[in-house]
Amino acid sequence: MANVTLRNVRKTYPGGFEAIKGIDVAVGDGQFCVLVGPSGCGKSTLLRMVAGLETISSGEIEIGERVVNTIEPADRDIAMVFQNYALYPHMTVYNNMAYGLRNRGMPKPEIEQRVREAARILEIEALLDRKPRQLSGGQRQRVAMGRAIVRQPKVFLFDEPLSNLDAKLRIAMRVEIRKLQRRLATTSIYVTHDQLEAMTLADILVVMNGGVVEQIGSPLEVYHRPATTFVASFIGAPPMNLIALEGSELRRQLGDHGDATTLGIRPEDLTLTSGDAGDGGLALKLRVDAVERVGPESFVYGRPGDHQGEAEIIVRVAGEHTPALGEHVLAVASRAKLHLFGRDGRRLEP
Amino acid sequence: MVENEGIRRYVAHAILWLGIAIVAFPVYLAIVASTQDAASIANGQMSLLPGGHLIETYYKTIFVGTSGSTREPVGVMLMNSLVMALAIACGKIAISIISAYAVVYFRFPLRMTIFWLIFITLMLPVEVRIYPTYKIAADLQLLDSYAGLTLPLIASATATLLFRQFFMTVPDELLEASRIDGAGPLRFFWDTLLPLSRTNIAALFVILFIYGWNQYLWPLLITTRDDMQTIVIGIRKMITTSDALTEWPVVMATAVLAMLPPVVVVVVMQKLFVRGLVETEK
Incomplete structure (x- = not known):
C-alpha cells in the first residue's frame, strides 16, 4: 500500500519531441487513479514511466515515500496489466502467475498458496494447467490480472486492459476490476481513452491532452465543472455543446458574461419547449437536422436557425417523442447550468 | 468444368507419379546395386531386382572398408560426418541466436555497424575465403581435427538474420512483463525467448545439418588422414581407384548410408516443425 506522487515529470525523446510536459499528480493510498485522454496525449508514456519501462527526463516519481x-x-514493487496481456505463450496459466514469484526466490509452498488464492478470487482455478492460447480473451484478461495480484505489489498499473475485449465483456470486467481493487485496497493507476470507463472506475480522474494535465478531480467534479473546453468536450457522451459567443445573438441573452468567448451546455441540460426561457436563462432557436433514438432517451441534433455556419447543438430528450426533421424548436437552459470559458479555453466562474 | 474434373485429376496424378519415378529411380538403383556382387555390375549385367549380397556388402562397407585400398571402413566416416554435421548445426544455432539476441535487444555503440558487418559476410562463403581460412586453420594446428572441420563453417549470417527477424516479431510487452517479473537479460533469454524459438531452431537445424553433412570442399582441404575423412569425401575416393576395380556394391552401399542420416533428421524434425507450426503460440 502506498502513495504515488509525480512531481513535475517530463519526458523528452532523443529527437526533441516532448511527450510529457511537466505533470504533477498525487495518488493517495488505495486510490484508483484513471489517466484519460485522446490517443497520443502521453498517458501510456506516463504510466510506463511509473512502471520504469521508460526513463524519466526530469522530475520525480515517488512510490511509497521512495523516489x-x-x-x-x-x-519498484509494482505490477502491470498490459493491453495485449503479454502472457508468456509457452507457460501454463499457473506458471505465468508463478514466474515473477519464482524469480524473487519465494519458497514453493508460498507460491502455490498465492497462485491458488489469486485463481480463486478471479475464478480461474479450472484453467491453471492450460496455455494462454487455449483461453478466451476474457480469461486471458483474468490471468493477466492474476499475475499482477499474486505479487501483492504496492501499486497496480493498468494500460488499457479492456480495449481488446468485446463491448459486453468490457463492461463486466470493468465492474470486476473496480470490485477487486476495492477489496484489495491497492493503489492503482489505470490508463484508458474510454471516458465512460474513466468515469466509472476513477476515484481521481486525470484528464490529459498533448502531454499536459487539463484537469484533476473526482469524476463528477470533472463532469460538472470542466476546467477547460477540452475537458468539456472530452468527458461526457454525447459531448458538451460548445458555442462561440463571438458575434452571436446569445451575447445579448446572457447579458453580463465577463470575458467569456465560449459557452458550454450539456445536452441533458437543454430542454425543448414551446414557451420561452423565463428566469433569465438561455433560449436557442433550432432547426432539427437529425434525431437519434436509443430507447430510454433520444438525441436531437439541430442548428441555430439564425446562424448558418454555427456548430450543431445536441439536445437530450427523455423517451422517444422527438420533433420531426426540419421542425423549428426552442431549446432552453437555466442560467445555473451554463459553463463559460475564456479566450484561453479556461473555465470562468460565473 | 465439372465433367473434366475426373480426367484432370488423372493427368495430375500421372504427372506426379512420373516425377516420383524420375526422382526415386536412381535411389532404387543404388539400393539394388548395393545388394549385387561386384562382378555382375562390372561386366554390365546388373539386374534391376535386388541380389543376395545385402548383409555381406553392408557389413564389409561399415566395418571392413574396401579391400583394394587402405581406406577406412565407412563406419568411421559416418561418425566423422555425424560429428561434423552436428557440430556445425548446433554451433551455428548457438552462435547466431546469441548474436541475434544482442543485436535486437541491446543498445550498444556500433550496434548497427556490427549488424551490417555480420550481414556482409553473407557475400563471403567458404569458397570465396578459402585460402585465408585454410591458412588460419593450418597456423592454428587445426588440420585433421574436428575443430578444423567445423569451426570455420560455424559463423553464420543467415541464421543470425533469421533469428533477428523472429525476435523482432516477439511483442515488446513480453520483455517488459519479464522485466517487471524480475527476470534479467539471461533469464528472459532462457525462460522466454528460447522456448518461443523452438520451432525456428528445429527448422534451422534441419537445414544446417544437411548443409554440414553435404560439405565437400572444406573437408577435402582440411583432412588428409584417412581416419578423419567424411563420408562424402569417402565416396569420391572410392570411385577413383587407379590400380584396381571399383567396388561398385560398396560404393553404392556407402551412398545409401550417406543418405540415411539426413533423411532421418528431416523425418524426425519435420514432425516437430509441423507441430510447432500448428500450435501458433504468439
Missing part, C-alpha cells in the same frame, strides 16, 4: 527514478521495474 524510484533510477530503480529497475522489478524493484
